[in-house]
Amino acid sequence: MPGNTGDRTRTSRASRAAAAAFALCAVLTGCSGAEDEATGTDGTVVLRYTWWGNQDRAARTEAALDLFEKKHPGIEVQTSFSGYDAYKQKLATQAAGGDAPDVMQLDYRMIDQYATGGVLLDLAGPEPQAVLDTSEFDQGLLGTGRIDGRLYAVPQGRGTETVVYDTEQWEAAGVAPPRAGWTWSEWADTMRQLAERTGRPGGTDPGQSEDAFEVWLRGQGKALYTEDGALGFTADDLTRWWTFTDGLRREGAVSAAEQTTQMDGTVENTPLGRGTAVSDYNWDAPCSGFLPLIPSGITLAPTPSGEDGTPGQYFKPSMFMGVAADTAHPEQSARLIDFMLNDPDAAEILGATRGIPVNDAIREDIAAGLTGFDRTMYDFHTSLDGKLDAPPQAPPSGDSALQTTFARDYDQVSYERMSPREAAENYVTHAKAELR
Amino acid sequence: MTTTQTSASLRRPERPAATGARRPAGRRREGAAWVFLSPWVLGAVLLTLLPMAVSLYLSFTDYDLFNPPSWVGLRNYTQMFTEDPRYWRSVAATLTYVVIAVPLQLALALVVALALKNMKRGKGFYRSAFYAPSLLGASMSIALVWRALFNDGGTVDNLLGTGGWVNRPGWALLAVALLTVWQFGAPMVIFLAGLQQIPAELYEAAAVDGASRWRRFLSVTVPMLSPVIFFNLVLQTIQAFQVFTPAFAVSAGKGGPADSTLFYTLYLYDRGFVASHMGYASAMAWVLLLVIGAVTAVLFRTSRSWVFYAFEGDDR
Numbered sequence A: 001m002p003g004n005t006g007d008r009t010r011t012s013r014a015s016r017a018a019a020a021a022f023a024l025c026a027v028l029t030g031c032s033g034a035e036d037e038a039t040g041t042d043g044t045v046v047l048r049y050t051w052w053g054n055q056d057r058a059a060r061t062e063a064a065l066d067l068f069e070k071k072h073p074g075i076e077v078q079t080s081f082s083g084y085d086a087y088k089q090k091l092a093t094q095a096a097g098g099d100a101p102d103v104m105q106l107d108y109r110m111i112d113q114y115a116t117g118g119v120l121l122d123l124a125g126p127e128p129q130a131v132l133d134t135s136e137f138d139q140g141l142l143g144t145g146r147i148d149g150r151l152y153a154v155p156q157g158r159g160t161e162t163v164v165y166d167t168e169q170w171e172a173a174g175v176a177p178p179r180a181g182w183t184w185s186e187w188a189d190t191m192r193q194l195a196e197r198t199g200r201p202g203g204t205d206p207g208q209s210e211d212a213f214e215v216w217l218r219g220q221g222k223a224l225y226t227e228d229g230a231l232g233f234t235a236d237d238l239t240r241w242w243t244f245t246d247g248l249r250r251e252g253a254v255s256a257a258e259q260t261t262q263m264d265g266t267v268e269n270t271p272l273g274r275g276t277a278v279s280d281y282n283w284d285a286p287c288s289g290f291l292p293l294i295p296s297g298i299t300l301a302p303t304p305s306g307e308d309g310t311p312g313q314y315f316k317p318s319m320f321m322g323v324a325a326d327t328a329h330p331e332q333s334a335r336l337i338d339f340m341l342n343d344p345d346a347a348e349i350l351g352a353t354r355g356i357p358v359n360d361a362i363r364e365d366i367a368a369g370l371t372g373f374d375r376t377m378y379d380f381h382t383s384l385d386g387k388l389d390a391p392p393q394a395p396p397s398g399d400s401a402l403q404t405t406f407a408r409d410y411d412q413v414s415y416e417r418m419s420p421r422e423a424a425e426n427y428v429t430h431a432k433a434e435l436r
Numbered sequence B: 001m002t003t004t005q006t007s008a009s010l011r012r013p014e015r016p017a018a019t020g021a022r023r024p025a026g027r028r029r030e031g032a033a034w035v036f037l038s039p040w041v042l043g044a045v046l047l048t049l050l051p052m053a054v055s056l057y058l059s060f061t062d063y064d065l066f067n068p069p070s071w072v073g074l075r076n077y078t079q080m081f082t083e084d085p086r087y088w089r090s091v092a093a094t095l096t097y098v099v100i101a102v103p104l105q106l107a108l109a110l111v112v113a114l115a116l117k118n119m120k121r122g123k124g125f126y127r128s129a130f131y132a133p134s135l136l137g138a139s140m141s142i143a144l145v146w147r148a149l150f151n152d153g154g155t156v157d158n159l160l161g162t163g164g165w166v167n168r169p170g171w172a173l174l175a176v177a178l179l180t181v182w183q184f185g186a187p188m189v190i191f192l193a194g195l196q197q198i199p200a201e202l203y204e205a206a207a208v209d210g211a212s213r214w215r216r217f218l219s220v221t222v223p224m225l226s227p228v229i230f231f232n233l234v235l236q237t238i239q240a241f242q243v244f245t246p247a248f249a250v251s252a253g254k255g256g257p258a259d260s261t262l263f264y265t266l267y268l269y270d271r272g273f274v275a276s277h278m279g280y281a282s283a284m285a286w287v288l289l290l291v292i293g294a295v296t297a298v299l300f301r302t303s304r305s306w307v308f309y310a311f312e313g314d315d316r
Helices: A002-031 A034-038 A055-071 A084-096 A108-116 A139-143 A167-173 A184-198 A210-218 A235-251 A285-290 A330-342 A344-350 A360-367 A372-384 A399-414 A420-435 B003-009 B025-058 B075-082 B085-117 B123-137 B140-150 B155-160 B171-182 B185-197 B200-208 B213-241 B245-250 B264-274 B278-306
Strands: A045-052 A075-082 A103-106 A154-159 A161-166 A279-283 A298-301 A316-323
Touching: A045 A055, A045 A084, A045 A330, A055 A075, A055 A330, A055 A344, A075 A084, A075 A330, A084 A108, A084 B264, A103 A108, A103 A330, A108 A316, A108 A399, A139 A154, A154 A330, A161 A167, A161 A210, A161 A285, A167 A184, A167 A298, A184 A235, A210 A235, A210 A399, A235 A399, A235 A420, A279 A285, A285 A298, A285 A372, A298 A372, A316 A330, A330 A344, A344 A360, A399 A420, A399 B264, B025 B278, B075 B278, B085 B123, B085 B171, B085 B185, B085 B213, B085 B264, B123 B185, B140 B155, B140 B171, B140 B245, B171 B245, B185 B213, B200 B213, B213 B278, B245 B264, B264 B278
Parallel strands: A045 A075, A045 A103
Antiparallel strands: A103 A316, A154 A316, A161 A279, A161 A298
């Protein structure tokens, strides 16, 4: 009898253990599997590559990756992409969870945070360096991906800001086109004229844009951030900027608060994209999105300079590629980056979808074959080459959060809930806390 | 929230006096209970209790997701209360929303329930039809449709000529509140069930005494229904404090215009996932939990004076 009981206990204990194990499996399946994905069943290496962008960029990227897989049969690339805001949040969460993709597209504003957080691999290290050739890159731009002597990311292209406008409407209004080196006061007068003659605002209210403010600051010899990452301007500077833009808004020369607040990073929701203004202030690469909305054509004009002619505009490394520090395949990841940036066939497919290429040889190679908006952008860059000052160094970690705060604080001004002075004081206090 | 209930039922039965080497049958059954409960227990511990404990810890730290959390004591809390004007704007927006949306939603739910109660034909159909928005309304897509409806050049603008609600401070919050009010299905169904519990004799007696319809509603329906009203009020208030999806979609994730729809949870999300201040966001979450707890406690306290339990007297 005792033996019998013992047996029963054993069985029930065993079955209990089995049941518990089963339950555990059910709970934990969601958490496993990451390891198995890294290497396919037949020994092919699977890389994860993520980026942000629109459909056009997605189509061209997929085409380029098909070619990559053909040229490197042992490597398979799994991709995913989304809009910038969603991408930024998802990538931060993945990186924090130790699940960063092997290869990721990064923005200038993200480099500092990701590099100092230990997420990124040093691309100048022996393994990646063996396959990633950076010798033909614009060295100034390449330097923007370097922190403390380590190369954490490589720029894919360069972009710059622009005053983009509906060519047909501007001409019909009979207003003189922007001249190279125009100043902010000339820009303001032009906006007033456009508003007067077309009955709609001349352009987007640039008060909400930290990028526009930066260009305005640079035109006065100042900068958003000092070299050691502190705030480079005072509440007085910001008050002057917001007083200037808020005045134009009250005159109706730039977009009303109800229009400005709808901006969400897509060109479709800018006042120009919605057909309620004649021009917009934006980065150049996304402006390709205006063409379906304004089929008669757009023109890219330089951003205004300071009153003494100091250009505020600069060439910014527009997108970076980085590799996760804990990737299982550093060599293959670097190979993918090398392909995207140095392969002539890839360059032909990708065009200027991520900005004008940083590889000098590639840039000259593809120049002749560029058409449509790629051509417009290339010519725009050529017209600015040699006239601009060096880009600022990578912004400090807190900047990506401050960008949103900037637009929100200006909302308080444009909806007339705060004076420019009040909002500027608020912003500066907040920014100092963010950067400490 | 069912934690207390379940753990109470799991409480160990009184153990019989010494039983020697043999394990008591009760204990074996208890073991089996744990095995069957294990998926739920694991889920509750790993996915609810543990994260809550971690978030409590994080609320006293500065944590940006990339670098290890560093202890800052109460700084997140003091910063929230004394140095962050946007935090108070989010509190104001949330309270305004709760005060507008909850009573409106409950009133509408009650009116529709009353109309359905006496309906002879098609009751099932209308009940489902009125419930449908509650199933649809929580989805992102409806919130996006809402944004389009209330945007400038949208349907509402074209019909009423009011301009785009979602771009005007004050009006935007109303647009979000309407989306919530429209989802009155759940409280309506509960009201309907409650209404059907009220004995018909009470109405007959009141009618014999010459009470008007309105009088009957005030003196019979409202008191008899008060436990159900209270239940709905507590439930909807707790939900309203945590509103996120509609505000996120209607304001395109920004809580605009001019922070007028920057609800508490939206700002919490913004601090955590946009600005990468997980410590600050955790502190905000704990304050929200405490505030919801306090508001619920206050509601329970007031309930003593207005909620009427019909069978209270019989429970001797």
